[in-house]
Amino acid sequence: MQKIKTALLSYGMSGKVFHAPFLNLHSGFELLGSWERSKKLIQEDYPNVKSYPSIDELLADDVDLVIVNTPVGTHYEYAKKVLLAGKHAVVEKAFTTTVAEAEELAKIATDKGLKLAVFQNRRWDSDFKTVQKIISDGVLGDLIEAEFHFDRYNPLLSPKAHKETVNDGAGILKDLGPHLIDQALALFGSPKAVFGDIRVTRENSLVDDWIDLVLIYTDFRVRLKASFFVREANPAYTLHGKKGSFLKPRGDVQEDDLKLGKKPDSASWGTESESLQGLLHTEINGKEVREKVPTLQGNYFSFFDGVYESIANNKIEPVTAQDGVKVMQIIEAAIASAAQQEVIVL
Structure with missing residues (x-):
């Protein structure tokens, strides 16, 4: 090799x-x-x-x-x-x-x-891979809306100066935002238009730390949110279709395990707790189903x-430069939308 x-x-x-x-x-x-x-x-x-x-x-x-x-x-x-x-x-x-x-x-x-x-x-997070499978299986019917969250409770400023000083790369829109945007684009492709709301919420913060983006597609909408003031977590992924809904909390364990020094070389790597399984409530073959869905394993090795x-x-x-360009297009559109307080057509 x-x-x-x-x-x-x-x-x-x-x-x-x-x-x-x-x-x-x-x-x-x-x-x-x-x-x-x-x-x-x-x-x-x-x-x-x-x-x-x-x-x-x-x-x-x-x-x-x-x-x-x-x-x-x-x-x-x-x-x-x-x-x-x-x-x-x-x-x-x-x-x-x-x-x-x-x-x-x-x-x-x-x-x-x-x-x-x-x-x-984070395309290879356990929770996102599970959401991806739910969509590809078509068990929700035609999608009406999806909402993705990347929330934390952390009102303190980061000790890393480049994250908290005013510069072209600072702020939650370019920190957590790219994860949410890339996942949305990987699932649904590029939207027709974008509406963005970008705020500063932490005391003494100089950079944006709260975002609410709406990606506008022909027949459905995708909402992307990130905040440092969410003490009680929302579902990380909420999807509603004409047949049913799927709600999934954030559960991928890879980052936490890596920070603890664990090596990504075990058969159980990327296996999250059963307690964090997503809830599927839909109709399959004419029968109403409300059940927990086993979570797929995550693996950044992919x-x-x-x-x-x-x-x-x-x-x-695995993620192309053109994928990166498309994420930046959404980010620029969101910045323009927040400044002009209007929808930006791509």
Whole structure:
């Protein structure tokens, strides 16, 4: 099996939790190391890898793939540098800060024959995969509406300065928003129009921390919400169709397990508690059904499998640059909608 030599552009939470464990365990990748500016931590976890003092030294090494997992405002600059150096790239969400930046990166990758993927790992959350199956099974009939939440109760400001200072990459719309938007687009495609309401609700906050977006499709609507003031959780996914409804709480365990240092190498990886199963209330073969639905297993390994296949066997990326462009189009439309207080037609 071809080994794809891979390096990270940072080894903070995302590098340590969401990338390195999978790259280290996946037989198709060789983790070379990470660019580390001040704290030199990666060798404590992976003694045989390198700690690069600069991005230039990293790119000068025999690297095939670079994970751009730096603050959102730097994604465009670093991803462009990676691609121009002839390396494949995975860029975290939000892909960029503007549609124009996203389109330029996509064009560079295409022109240079490189693979460029967006790290939308939550397509492989257990709860989302279950919602995806409910929709594909058609048990709800024609959909009327869907509502997705990514809520927390956390009124305190983040200690990470780049998340709380005014910059092009800050705010909940470009932090949690891309997860919700990407999931909606993966399920339903691009909407006809967008309405966005964006607020600041935390004391002393300088950046948006509450969003309510409505994606307008021909025959149904999708509402996407995120807030830091939800102490009693709403269902993460609510779907209503002409036959029935499905309500599912957020239950994926992967992030929490990764933060605890658990390795994603067990048969039970990504298995959430039965207590968090979704409720299906619908009609099947003329009979009313109201029952809990077993949750599918989540597995972020599937994203890395897709990246491997895209590079080694020239398959399409698991989340394409064009997917990233479409998410940025929704984000820009939501910003314009909130500013103008009107629906923005795409």
